[in-house]
Amino acid sequence: MQSIFEQKIKIGISACQFGSKVRYNGKGRDMLQNLGRDRSEFIWTPVCPELTAGMGVPRACIKLSKGNGIDFWNGEAIVKNKEGKDVSSWIKKGSISCMETLERAEIDVFIFMEGSPSCGVYRTSLKNQRLGNPPGTFGALLLQKDIFLIPSVDLQSPIRWWDWKRRMVVFIWLKKQEINNEIDLKEMWKRVSYICHELSEVETSKIKHEIAKIYVSKNNQPESYSKVKKQILDLLRRPAEMEMIKKWLWKNYIHLKEREGVIAEDILEPDILRNMTHVLEEILSIEKKVREKNISFRSSPINYKPKR
Numbered sequence: 004m005q006s007i008f009e010q011k012i013k014i015g016i017s018a019c020q021f022g023s024k025v026r027y028n029g030k031g032r033d034m035l036q037n038l039g040r041d042r043s044e045f046i047w048t049p050v051c052p053e054l055t056a057g058m059g060v061p062r063a064c065i066k067l068s069k070g071n072g073i074d075f076w077n078g079e080a081i082v083k084n085k086e087g088k089d090v091s092s093w094i095k096k097g098s099i100s101c102m103e104t105l106e107r108a109e110i111d112v113f114i115f116m117e118g119s120p121s122c123g124v125y126r127t128s129l130k131n132q133r134l135g136n137p138p139g140t141f142g143a144l145l146l147q148k149d150i151f152l153i154p155s156v157d158l159q160s161p162i163r164w165w166d167w168k169r170r171m172v173v174f175i176w177l178k179k180q181e182i183n184n185e186i187d188l189k190e191m192w193k194r195v196s197y198i199c200h201e202l203s204e205v206e207t208s209k210i211k212h213e214i215a216k217i218y219v220s221k222n223n224q225p226e227s228y229s230k231v232k233k234q235i236l237d238l239l240r241r242p243a244e245m246e247m248i249k250k251w252l253w254k255n256y257i258h259l260k261e262r263e264g265v266i267a268e269d270i271l272e273p274d275i276l277r278n279m280t281h282v283l284e285e286i287l288s289i290e291k292k293v294r295e296k297n298i299s300f301r302s303s304p305i306n307y308k309p310k311r
């Protein structure tokens with residue numbers, strides 16, 4: 004199993020976060036400018052379900068009524084605009100058309116504008132801490148698919164982006180792996196087990212339990228392998244806690260120092276107070292050293308090196 008991923012990753016994005024001024028009030032933000040050189044490492048497909056619906060810019064803002072985006076697709080909720088007009092059929096057409104575009108573009112990842120009644124996934128309101136009626140109408144469609152979802156607001160934080168990117172790369176790598184026998188399973192688990200531990204000890208024990216069941220029962224049915232793969236993919240969607248990132252950075256460093264002779268003077272113990280910008284500098288410095296030596300860094304086990 005290759006630990007280098009060379010295929011350029013295809014990412015869909017809410018168009019208003021790609022710099023297109025398509026929001027109801029004619030605004031938009033280029034969130035990708037936060038990524039620096041990373042921006043050119045991906046192929047982007049921006050979509051706007053409300054614009055594709057034919058609602059134009061500027062337009063009256065919309066609101067889910069009688070339920071969330073899932074209820075909407077089940078025919079139990081509707082979408083109204085500020086003037087009280089039912090625009091449900093427009094939103095349906097716009098959302099389906101955008102999803103078809105994303106499918107043709109073969110995206111594996113979508114960066115969504117959180118807080119929108121269309122693209123929002125975990126909240127559909129931007130007001131204070133209110134969640135609204137999540138997911139939004141397009142967010143509900145995104146959740147049904149096997150897509151890695153990233154809130155655009157996290158692109159503003161370099162450490163958050165590092166965390167999303169490393170999990171995204173492992174997610175897509177794993178999605179494309181064929182796990183057909185115990186050897187494949189063992190090799191895959193060797194690569195991803197540490198990042199799983201870092202994300203959640205509880206979920207990792209459940210995965211380990213499932214793997215142990217396969218070894219003990221000699222159950223080589225494809226469904227058993229798929230079940231483990233799905234558990235890991237679900238876990239990889241979950242953001243890491245900042246404290247865990249710090250703790251595992253130290254654990255990994257000690258491992259690399261003892262086993263591989265990697266020395267980096269600037270890695271601090273987890274209890275030493277410092278901000279996350281500093282922690283990210285430590286991570287990047289060790290990641291660079293490890294990649295130069297062509298050995299594995301367990302917190303980001305798959306090296307993303309897209310071909311130009």
Ligand code: SF4
Binds near residue numbers: 019054122
């Ligand atoms: S949040 Fe989605 S629907 Fe709203 S403007 Fe942005 S891309 Fe369009």
